[in-house]
Amino acid sequence: MTQRVGSEASTTRTSDGAVEHRPGGLSSAEVAERVARGEVNDVPVRSSRSTADIVRANVFTRFNAIIGVLWVIMLVVAPIQDSLFGFVIIANTGIGIIQELRAKKTLDGLAVIGEAKPKVRRDGTATEVPVSEIVLGDCVELGPGDKIVVDGEVAESESLEVDESLLTGEADPVVKHPGDQVMSGSFVVAGGGAFTATKVGREAYAAQLAEEASRFTLVHSELRSGISTILKYVTWMMVPTAIGLILSQLVVKESDLRGSIARTVGGIVPMIPEGLVLLTSVAFAIGVVRLGRRQCLVQELPAIEGLARVDVVCLDKTGTLTEGGMDVTELRTLGGADEAYVRTVLGALGESDPRPNASLQAIIDAYPDGEEWRCTQALPFSSARKYSGAAFSESDGESSAWLLGAPDVLLPDGDPVLAQTDELNEKGLRVLLLARVDGELDAPGIAERAEAAALVVLEQRLRPDASDTLAYFADQRVAAKVISGDNAVSVGAVAGKLGLAGAEDTVDARKLPAEREEMAARLDEATVFGRVTPQQKRSMVAALQSKGHTVAMTGDGVNDVLALKDADIGVSMGSGSEATKAVAQIVLLNNSFATLPYVVAEGRRVIGNITRVATLFLTKTVYSVLLAVLVVITGIEYPFLPRHLTLLSTLTIGVPAFFLALAPNKERAKPQFVKRVMRYAVPSGIVAAAATFLTYQLARAHYTGPDALGAETSAATLTLFLVSIWVLAIIARPYTWWRIALVLAMGGAFLVVLAVPWLQDFFALRLVGTVMPWTAVGVAAAGGLLVEVAWRWVERRFPV
Template identity: 70%
Template sequence: MTQETQTDDAVDRVLDERRGLSAADVAERVARGEVNDVPVRSSRSVGEIVRANVFTRFNAIIGVLFVIILVVGPIQDGLFGFVIIANTGIGIVQEMRAKRTLDRLAVIGEAKPRVRRDGTTVGVSSHEIVLDDVIELGSGDKAVVDGIVVEAAGLEIDESLLTGEADPVLKQPGDVVMSGSFVVAGNGAFRATRVGKDAYAAQLMEEASRFTLVASELRGGISTILKYVTWVLIPAAIALVISQYRINEDDVPEAIRRMVAGVVPMVPEGLVLLTSLAFAVGVIRLGRRQCLVQELPAIEGLARVDVVCLDKTGTLTEGGMNVTEVRVLDPELPVRAALGALGTTDPRPNASLAAIIEECTAPEGWTETATIPFSSARKYSGATFEVDGVRQSWLLGAPEVLAAHGEPILAEAEDLGAHGLRVLLLVRTDEPVADLTAAYDPARAKPAALVVLEQRLRHDAADTLRYFAEQGVATKVISGDNAVSVGAVAAKLGIPGAEHPVDARTLPADRDAMADILEKNTVFGRVTPQQKRDMVGALQSRGHTVAMTGDGVNDVLALKDADIGVAMGSGSEAARGVAQIVLLNNSFASLPSVVGEGRRVIGNIERVSNLFLTKTAYAVLLAILVVIVNVPYPFLPRHLTLLAWFTIGTPAFFLALAPNKERARAGFVNRVLRTAAPAGFIAGTACFTSYLIARDYYGGTEATRSAETSIATLTLFLVALWVLAIIARPYTWWRVALVATMALGFTLVISVPAFQRFFDLKLVGTTMPWTAVGIAVVAAALIEVVWRWIARRNPLPVVAA
């Protein structure tokens, strides 16, 4: 191949890269399967939802027992199986609803990479990108496929999420771009060389954006509880099986029914279901508020947060800005022309530059020869222009960075910043900007003008900050802007400590020393992206659960390392990609809703856990006592199914979805076991005592077994109803109605002849029923005393309404 031919090929390639692929090129690659076919999943698949709800350890146990009862009969002793089927169906339906909500929100919040097709730039979904597509990049954009840079104007890419290297990498044409990296400065374009599953970070990206059921404190606690239950259940069930077969040798079906009746209530079958249900309903509720929950435990996690780190711009203030004044420092310099010219150097200007573009018109005859894109680490941007044959360089950025120490202009800028204004300094220098990226000398630059910008406070920010303060959640404002200016904005919002802002350039590098300063102060300015990350780590080192909110590329590292990352929907693609929660409506005021949902889930699951584990505790105790005393098990499966309906299953469903503002606390497992175990022990003891007295009173024969079971059922129902009444506190009209309805339902069952026959329950005489009531009253009083004693030793934190 001749040199001339090679040159022609190079020209053709440049032309193709400027125009991008044609529609025919795209169709050809799609037909060959050269498409980015790794979808960003926001939820589990339908198959995964069904499997997770159906194929559980306890469903397997209940399923086997259900089949056994279907064989020996009668059908009313198999009602527990139909309840499990209904509960599992409800769980699947609710999670499917949550999936649809999340999928819809994910589409709304999905970033659209800008791709060149047929000479125009269009936004397409990530999965529509094909091999050889030319993808444009600007500040905050994330590379969704691997490729080769074809254009670069000060293009700096952060690859820390892939390599761990914190420093941005300056990219030139021909350099490699890896999927998962993001742009921190400059702009450019790259050609896709690896798409779909071949891309470097395809699996990473899919996992990062998935609606997950990963480990959380709540789920981990429930798993621990279920592990304990399994350890107790297996030996108790084996002993019960042996006992009932020995007692009922002449009636094997009866022995089987009594054995199943003893094993079924040991299984807290609805606990996992109601946990998933509570989370799913939380996702749906937050979806209605335009909150995309990219990781399910984030709902719970934000409720446990005790420190919220806030980026000022885009979180406390709105994205847009207005130029209120251009204060010229040197009348001989063409200040407005220079500002207008700088506005033309960035095809995707940030909020400050966009305001300057609106204020200053671009001049004629200014030819750009080199640029420095803005970066949060550098704190300035600039460009070199050729004007009438003369080269001149202009820089725009933070006054304290561009001006020499001690310059009077710094005091002027600080005074403006103290009023909550954002101040930028424009300087003129004769040095080419290419020489200024690594080393800038303020002494060789001439201050030209101060650009004063006004930031618009979010109207709902003050109320949201007040909510966090009332809930005992500390707020830390960490911003890249001037510390005095940040402090002024914070003061307007009523943030405590705003009168003493800290310049982050004075912070020590040592984590412990930094943590000491963070504990004592609230507002920090001139914070670099790496410092934001270090601040989050320092707070976590002191035992804090930290949430980070932000919207820009300078927040990505901190968002990633925080316990909970919250990004604005209008923020950079990189910020949205690493956050667990995305506020699609860009409203900071949505955070209390997320906190509220988390508290509802945590508090309510703790409530219903007490119900389920009280049942497990008394079931295990009854099995042990039956084995020791060597008597028939007091119940048939239908009786305990009836009790579960009215004291656990139905009320737990309503309580799991009720409002709850209790603050999240650590120690979920210990707290639940500490209350459920004694309640179950007292309930089981009261029930077995009534049963033994009834056996002695009625004769303990086959003919009197129904009467004896009825007395045991009445006692256990009354005690379990009191447990429900305690758990339902504090009372509201619907909670009182719920408890009363459950009591009425059981009363109908033992009063209506048809129900009596179906459930084989009939109270005989008055002596034993009133004895059962008396025993139940004593047991209820004991449970009340024990729970009050436990509550005094572990008081709830004071929570604002």
């Protein structure tokens, strides 16, 4: 949709170097000329990593390099079955690349839908263009909630107020006049106007800000940082152990060189939890794809994890619990005012604001302006002052000035009109006061001189899905706090209609203590807060965080930006202002509050399942390191070839971990990821290593002859498999039919290997006799019981 605004061309600067502003903007020819010169805002706003970055991150890793070298060695010195681990890594890396590319495609598609499109004047016409197509000298229009996407100089100002807090930290809006500078990264909180772009592309800060806000990233995540910490510990353990094992097998033992190399590699490879990082990336990527199908744009991937850890969600009423639109249900005149005249005033007020908010739009729909009144001064709505206004030269030559806003702000305490307002608010209705004033609208104390003329009663449309969503949060023990700029009683009535527990306990934020600790205590007690200023929303988020809460903030209006930025997780509606979408980590493009439970569930699935599979991977690392240490100390041959541990890893870790990582998981996310994983992995790994080494030593004493090593290895493999499958069975709890089937299938696959002759030969597994195989089973059973006891002991001894 376009609008004619003029026809003059414009250039960037005059002969004396000053910025030249013309209302019609650039011509098409001038735009093409600037594009050809490279004077275009061409910094790519990426919603995801590039394809090259994804491939590089999945292929060129420290552990892939180690495994790659070992794989090449095994291809040279051993049969192909001892090189299977290399093919598994290639397959895993391919899976990771494919899943992240799917996530990239999803993110890129959603980012296009949610991309800001500022209005730019060209050839005398105002039209929307992508941010990347703005050129130097463009005339860019501004309205409430618009993000300033390039640097420039103000050309037109209609009470233009800009919030620069994201750049300077200064919370108070700055009034901008023609000639003033505006910086990209700031946003409009009130009024409107236009500015001429003076810096675009990499010279402007906006491109960097937007790119960073929407980048596909896995950093700043407790899960990712925890895994990095674990991998660091693993490296410290692995390097000296691997060196000792190499010396032990190649120098101390006088066996054939090829066999020693194969068993050395067989000892090093399982120390590396190579699939852990892969599965974490895949779990996040699949989460993005799943949420993308619900029109949820995750601008920072850790937000999936973060929302799962949230225990307090702060909700803005308008646009979250209620739909954006409103309807005028009643007009009550006051002080003998003529209703027809009041309707004309309301129509004129609507006509005076080129970008009306939802309340004023409802008034415009109800009272279209029928007379030619000229607006001589306009005061746009501000969340801080809670009212707007305009002065007119009426059709009969008379002059008048009016304010429209919150009755409890414009009227003194005890005014009888407030009793009517309270009565309407208790029914969940929104009430605005129309009042006449004398003097300049922006004069200090103008609201104190207001004379009430009428009450405008508005009915808000409740979101049909809000009630179920609030019930979900209550069921998940996530406290919901409704924080709104509207009257507290009215907000409480709306929340009560939606079934929010504690909705009757309403607090007027103007009476909240300023001291953080006292404010936090009051926030814990109450549920609904009204007449909250934008700065107070920010302070309330900080107060909740000071009490150890993980806070999510939802909103769609410019008054929510500061709180969204400071909250642990910011959630914006797709129909919200460009400023809110720029700072939020999650954007609900379908404007559905009901999408949030799916985001929470996805985060819980990722965290809970990665904790499960991390325990599997780290158990393998622990028992591999300990087995290598025991082998070095005793000076004997390592019990396994790479093919044995490839088989065990596939059946007890690789395949089960993939299914467990992607399964539903509603368990609430818990902190201290590293401690939670290691407290189970360490005892499990110790028991598995001890049981396996005991069986190996018993087998060495039992078997003799040239084929003894193969029989000893088979017995040790049986014990290690049974203990590992026991650990898997514990991790798979609580049981469902498919979890039980998964464990049984892995056990059945191992039995098939033991029973089928060609698989026995392929994997060099052949149980000899009956004494040692049953001894191996007995040792494994004792080990499994020890694992059960150990898990119960650490749960009591090291609770998290």
